[in-house]
Amino acid sequence: MPSGAISGCRSCGAGGLVPVLSLGRTPLANALLSPERLHEPEATYPLELVFCPACSLVQITETVPPEQLFGEYFYFSSFSDTMVGHARDLVRRLVGERGLGPGSLAAEVASNDGYLLQFYREAGIPVLGVEPAANVARVAVQKGIPTVCEFFGAGVAERLAAEGHAADVVHANNVLAHVADLNGVVAGFRRLLKPGGTTSIEVPYVRDMVEGTEFDTIYHEHLCYFSLTALDRLFRRHGLVIWNVERLAIHGGSLRVFATPAESAPEPTEAVRALLAEEQGWGVDTAEYYLGFAGRVERLKRELCGLVAELRAKGKRIAAYGASAKGSTLLNYFGIGAETLEFVADRSTVKQGHFTPGTHLPIHAPEALLEAQPDYVLLLTWNFADEILAQQAEYRRRGGRFIVPVPELRVV
Numbered sequence: 408m409p410s411g412a413i414s415g416c417r418s419c420g421a422g423g424l425v426p427v428l429s430l431g432r433t434p435l436a437n438a439l440l441s442p443e444r445l446h447e448p449e450a451t452y453p454l455e456l457v458f459c460p461a462c463s464l465v466q467i468t469e470t471v472p473p474e475q476l477f478g479e480y481f482y483f484s485s486f487s488d489t490m491v492g493h494a495r496d497l498v499r500r501l502v503g504e505r506g507l508g509p510g511s512l513a514a515e516v517a518s519n520d521g522y523l524l525q526f527y528r529e530a531g532i533p534v535l536g537v538e539p540a541a542n543v544a545r546v547a548v549q550k551g552i553p554t555v556c557e558f559f560g561a562g563v564a565e566r567l568a569a570e571g572h573a574a575d576v577v578h579a580n581n582v583l584a585h586v587a588d589l590n591g592v593v594a595g596f597r598r599l600l601k602p603g604g605t606t607s608i609e610v611p612y613v614r615d616m617v618e619g620t621e622f623d624t625i626y627h628e629h630l631c632y633f634s635l636t637a638l639d640r641l642f643r644r645h646g647l648v649i650w651n652v653e654r655l656a657i658h659g660g661s662l663r664v665f666a667t668p669a670e671s672a673p674e675p676t677e678a679v680r681a682l683l684a685e686e687q688g689w690g691v692d693t694a695e696y697y698l699g700f701a702g703r704v705e706r707l708k709r710e711l712c713g714l715v716a717e718l719r720a721k722g723k724r725i726a727a728y729g730a731s732a733k734g735s736t737l738l739n740y741f742g743i744g745a746e747t748l749e750f751v752a753d754r755s756t757v758k759q760g761h762f763t764p765g766t767h768l769p770i771h772a773p774e775a776l777l778e779a780q781p782d783y784v785l786l787l788t789w790n791f792a793d794e795i796l797a798q799q800a801e802y803r804r805r806g807g808r809f810i811v812p813v814p815e816l817r818v819v
């Protein structure tokens with residue numbers, strides 16, 4: 408698939424997409440550079456956010472082929488205690504609620520290193536992972552999690568179903584926002600589910616992104632930004648009914664939706680009806696709602712750039728924490744680089760020794776914060792603020808301070 412701009416909505420196909428926010432051209436947010444590649448030119452792609460008035464889906468226009476995005480994949484879910492704890496709690500709950508046992512099947516799309524499916528396996532429930540990144544899938548298989556190394560879609564689901572796989576639960580956490588062929592993936596969920604089986608799908612919630620000025624969740628891997636309204640329209644197109652929804656704090660605010668094949672779907676819960684009505688109330692179907700967001704992003708840019716410039720003028724030393732995709736969008740769009748920041752600390756051993764895309768900051772282990780003891784640390788992974796502030800208690804005890812940029816600029 409070539410890269411390029413879409414001509415119509417990724418969900419409903421309608422034209423007339425309304426521009427919301429332009430972040431210019433940026434390198435791929437997860438394309439960390441090895442020392443050898445530091446002096447090679449980096450590819451950049453347009454990053455333009457638009458709104459579909461026909462189905463309400465917010466999306467970016469550029470599709471970068473997944474092979475380019477995932478060629479070298481650095482994100483291992485198990486490096487985050489928060490992610491693993493979140494997965495464990497959900498699995499325990501679903502095993503109980505749905506009465507799952509040795510005759511059941513729990514599947515996960517984009518199963519990463521098995522961070523979630525491992526808890527089903529511990530409970531004696533058969534599992535099946537689908538994960539496109541070969542190095543990550545290999546880790547899962549080594550842990551004993553059967554994993555198909557492919558991009559999930561209607562074709563893969565058809566083949567798995569023909570092989571006799573029928574799932575009681577299909578998980579897909581933070582995957583739907585990443586896929587260019589939305590309709591193929593949702594059709595695939597439907598194909599892989601048993602009658603009466605359910606999806607458990609988590610997506611960042613567009614309302615939380617807009618209200619929290621979380622513009623740094625916009626990068627080329629995140630093609631879509633969902634409301635329940637947009638998801639409901641997408642799922643119904645493929646014979647799936649969203650019967651329950653929950654709002655989660657994870658990743659700056661997410662939706663978890665449970666959807667079941669229409670013929671076996673229970674009546675949607677009050678939570679579904681109430682959230683759909685609430686979305687109409689704040690204007691989910693209107694471009695105006697999304698346009699106010701761009702102005703708030705510009706204000707945050709002025710505030711944060713002003714703060715770090717003032718600190719540098721006073722001779723303060725500043726590092727950053729979290730060589731994340733979010734951080735890449737923030738640093739590249741705000742133009743904060745090596746003139747301001749000394750390095751980025753990150754707990755992921757596969758990122759350490761590399762450099763950040765566009766800004767070329769060296770990535771060190773978190774211990775570097777104690778060795779260098781910069782005066783301030785810009786927290787790029789603000790979505791894990793509680794976890795990271797707790798891990799960095801010693802740095803803070805010695806007088807180090809964190810700058811948390813989102814949802815509101817604060818120094819702690």
Ligand code: ZN
Pocket residue numbers: 416417418419420421459460461462463464
């Ligand atoms: Zn649409």
